[in-house]
Amino acid sequence: MKQAQEEVRAVARRTGKVIHEIHLQHLHFIKSIIKEAMRLHPTVPLLVPRESMDDWIIDGYKIPPKTRLLINTYAIGRDPSSWDNPLQFNPNRFQDSNIDLKDKDFRFLPFGGGRRGCPGYTFGLATVEIALARLLFHFDWELPYGIHTDDVDIDEIFRLASRKRTPLILVPTVNEGL
Numbered sequence: 001m002k003q004a005q006e007e008v009r010a011v012a013r014r015t016g017k018v019i020h021e022i023h024l025q026h027l028h029f030i031k032s033i034i035k036e037a038m039r040l041h042p043t044v045p046l047l048v049p050r051e052s053m054d055d056w057i058i059d060g061y062k063i064p065p066k067t068r069l070l071i072n073t074y075a076i077g078r079d080p081s082s083w084d085n086p087l088q089f090n091p092n093r094f095q096d097s098n099i100d101l102k103d104k105d106f107r108f109l110p111f112g113g114g115r116r117g118c119p120g121y122t123f124g125l126a127t128v129e130i131a132l133a134r135l136l137f138h139f140d141w142e143l144p145y146g147i148h149t150d151d152v153d154i155d156e157i158f159r160l161a162s163r164k165r166t167p168l169i170l171v172p173t174v175n176e177g178l
């Protein structure tokens with residue numbers, strides 16, 4: 001959190017203490033945090049179902065035409081053959097990497113891919129980035145008194161769009177130093 005706050009506050013200091021969309025291009029670490037969160041906790045854990053049109057063999061499995069296929073992006077994001085220490089939250093794995101958020105890198109599909117991939121991808125991503133950047137810019141954040149990081153439940157409830165099982169409760173303090 002400290003590194004992300006330093007990044008956003010350094011950008012804000014140079015740009016008039018306000019974070020706008022134009023500044024997002026400088027927030028490399030914040031973008032990596034969001035990607036890492038989406039890798040471990042994709043909003044849509046099973047993508048929109050597909051139906052095969054022809055005979056295919058994938059990984060030795062014969063797929064006949066008109067088979068309903070579910071793409072488990074939750075499992076793909078945690079696959080040890082694609083990711084080192086897959087269960088570790090490590091935003092640095094996205095720093096200086098060209099792992100794409102959409103279509104091109106099938107290890108990571110938080111917005112799906114192909115013809116039915118998310119059409120709101122750039123808008124959705126920018127919205128998350130600007131919200132997180134502003135929250136980190138304006139406030140310092142702490143867990144409530146007596147709660148430790150190990151107590152925080154990070155599991156989700158799986159639905160078409162999953163959500164946190166337990167709400168995250170944090171205590172904000174206005175950053176007076178701005």
Ligand code: HEM
Binds near residue numbers: 049111
């Ligand atoms: C962070 C925000 C968002 C995430 C994580 C997200 C994720 C996804 C995912 C995973 C899919 C399924 C793609 C697939 O099966 O290949 C999808 C589909 C879709 N999304 Fe998003 N989305 C987001 C924001 C938005 C926004 C802002 C809009 C509209 C303004 C939008 C509109 C749609 C539509 C219409 C589809 C269905 C596309 C189709 O079936 O052809 N999404 N989204």
